[in-house]
Amino acid sequence: MALVISEIKLYELLKAKIGEKEAEAFIEILEQKVENKLQEKTNVFAIKEDLAKIEGKLLSTIGEAKVDIIKWLIATAITIVAVIISFARLSH
Structure with a gap:
């Protein structure tokens, strides 16, 4: 839940600075990066x-x-x- 709230806050901050579409794209890229890192860790650890x-x-x-x-x-x-x-x- 905290991650979703943090994403919303980040989105709102970015939207005000760089625009709505760019903020969405940035959040999606960030989510994908986090997912990839999590997948890497899952593959390494038993x-x-x-x-x-x-x-x-x-x-x-x-x-x-x-x-x-x-x-x-x-x-x-x-x-x-x-x-x-x-x-x-x-x-x-």
């Missing part, structure tokens, strides 16, 4: 949706890594047990 996407991908990747680790642990345990059984049979 927003909540971006962070949620990253978090989702990270959790998915961690879950996949856990599954892979468990598979390798089971395969390693089976291999160790097989080696122990083989040595036990050879020693008898």
Whole structure:
């Protein structure tokens, strides 16, 4: 709301100095510049949706890594047990 009031005040000041059409054109250019700067800042900084996407991908990747680790642990345990059984049979 304050921005709208400021724009109206600026428009009125400019209208008195440079004319109605020129004041409107200046305000439109100014609004476009502000919008462009805001868009640039939005593109640079992460927003909540971006962070949620990253978090989702990270959790998915961690879950996949856990599954892979468990598979390798089971395969390693089976291999160790097989080696122990083989040595036990050879020693008898």
